[in-house]
Amino acid sequence: MPKPIPVLLQLSEVIMRARQYMSDVIGGEGAILAHHVKPDDFRKKFEEAHIKDEESVQKFLQKMQSDKEGVIHLFPWSGILDENYELSETFQVPDIKTGKMVRLMSQLTSKEEEMFRNMIRRLNNIVTVADSLDVRIMIDAEQTYFQPAISRLTLEMMRKYNTKKAVVFNTYQTYLQEAFNEVKTDLEQAERQNFYFGAKLVRGAYIEQERARAAAMGYSDPTNPTYEATTESYHRTLMECLRRMKQYKDKGQDPKKIGIMVASHNEDTVRFAIEKMKEIGISPEDKVICFGQLLGMCDYITFPLGQSGYSAYKYIPYGPVKEVLPYLSRRAQENRGILKKIKKEKRLLLNEITRRIVRGEIFYKPKGNYTPV
Ligand SMILES: Cc1cc2nc3c(=O)[nH]c(=O)nc-3n(C[C@H](O)[C@H](O)[C@H](O)COP(=O)(O)OP(=O)(O)OC[C@H]3O[C@@H](n4cnc5c(N)ncnc54)[C@H](O)[C@@H]3O)c2cc1C
Numbered sequence: 001m002p003k004p005i006p007v008l009l010q011l012s013e014v015i016m017r018a019r020q021y022m023s024d025v026i027g028g029e030g031a032i033l034a035h036h037v038k039p040d041d042f043r044k045k046f047e048e049a050h051i052k053d054e055e056s057v058q059k060f061l062q063k064m065q066s067d068k069e070g071v072i073h074l075f076p077w078s079g080i081l082d083e084n085y086e087l088s089e090t091f092q093v094p095d096i097k098t099g100k101m102v103r104l105m106s107q108l109t110s111k112e113e114e115m116f117r118n119m120i121r122r123l124n125n126i127v128t129v130a131d132s133l134d135v136r137i138m139i140d141a142e143q144t145y146f147q148p149a150i151s152r153l154t155l156e157m158m159r160k161y162n163t164k165k166a167v168v169f170n171t172y173q174t175y176l177q178e179a180f181n182e183v184k185t186d187l188e189q190a191e192r193q194n195f196y197f198g199a200k201l202v203r204g205a206y207i208e209q210e211r212a213r214a215a216a217m218g219y220s221d222p223t224n225p226t227y228e229a230t231t232e233s234y235h236r237t238l239m240e241c242l243r244r245m246k247q248y249k250d251k252g253q254d255p256k257k258i259g260i261m262v263a264s265h266n267e268d269t270v271r272f273a274i275e276k277m278k279e280i281g282i283s284p285e286d287k288v289i290c291f292g293q294l295l296g297m298c299d300y301i302t303f304p305l306g307q308s309g310y311s312a313y314k315y316i317p318y319g320p321v322k323e324v325l326p327y328l329s330r331r332a333q334e335n336r337g338i339l340k341k342i343k344k345e346k347r348l349l350l351n352e353i354t355r356r357i358v359r360g361e362i363f364y365k366p367k368g369n370y371t372p373v
Contacts, residue, residue, distance in 0.1 A: 011149035051099030141171035166198030166259035173204030
């Protein structure tokens with residue numbers, strides 16, 4: 001996990017405060033787009049509060065963007081990938097009592113604004129190069145106190161770059177109670193705004209930290225109460241994506257409008273994905289679902305997948321040793337059943353070596369028929 005840059009923490013705060021503002025003014029909870037609120041709903045509320053005629057409120061209403069179904073975006077998020085975007089100037093809303101504009105983000109220092117612009121420039125560069133080389137970029141998901149910003153930026157990158165294929169993939173952690181709703185809202189945005197949706201689905205790596213932080217700070221635990229609930233959430237989210245892919249396919253539209261990586265070491269989840277693909281009528285050749293496991297882990301899942309024509313990837317942690325080692329040790333801690341899995345892997349390797357010796361196939365090289373997703 002990278003050390004969060006302060007501006008990502010602040011941006012995540014803004015997103016959470018904007019959600020709160022929305023539910024204070026209009027009612028409801030969760031992601032703003034999930035409310036299906038129209039600009040007129042805001043106009044009415046401001047009228048009832050007798051602040052509608054304030055100049056600042058009028059300006060706010062004019063700037064509010066809405067998509068083709070009239071659903072609002074409280075802020076002009078689409079500009080956020082613009083390298084000249086002024087963060088602290090953007091996120092202001094009218095106080096419902098006075099009509100005066102209040103900042104949702106504290107004034108950033110010029111250094112912080114510069115860091116943000118540098119980050120945006122780097123992101124734009126990376127994705128542009130990836131796009132030109134036909135490589136996909138998957139953005140990892142981190143802890144909830146700064147994930148909303150990562151997710152929002154990634155969604156904007158999808159909107160900007162995923163116009164002909166899914167180049168940018170977001171990551172959704174299904175141990176979060178809100179995961180299913182977040183994926184559904186983002187899928188709807190992709191559909192309405194006509195961009196390709198790319199998602200890596202994971203269970204989530206920071207459950208202990210999430211719970212400890214929630215307990216220490218006195219807010220409700222954002223994660224599912226049990227392992228089974230996380231599995232149910234994973235499978236439900238994956239089903240929603242598969243269902244929509246099938247809809248595209250049936251309507252004669254490009255099923256690649258949705259691209260999913262099933263990133264899991266869990267055999268039951270991989271089996272579930274394959275069974276549901278078969279049931280729904282999505283074949284490996286459609287190249288809309290791929291599988292991912294970490295290098296050196298669960299090869300007995302990755303290799304057969306690849307040999308059966310599924311797109312299967314090994315994630316390779318790469319970087320300076322002092323950064324990669326903590327990452328790997330965290331992965332080992334997170335994967336509770338890892339020792340059992342390693343035991344299984346060793347047993348399978350031993351069986352394979354014995355099989356090759358008995359059959360005289362020491363240099364046996366299985367041939368896959370690989371085309372990327
Ligand atoms: C290719 C790849 C990319 C990844 N990228 C990310 C990433 O970007 N961000 C990220 O956070 N993680 C990432 N992970 C890690 C992932 O989130 C999981 O931590 C890891 O894969 C273990 O989950 P599993 O499905 O493989 O196995 P399992 O062993 O079946 O599941 C273990 C997971 O279940 C959940 N869980 C365990 N106990 C409970 C409980 N009591 N209540 C509720 N839930 C519980 C936790 O999420 C735990 O990690 C990635 C993993 C892979 C393979």
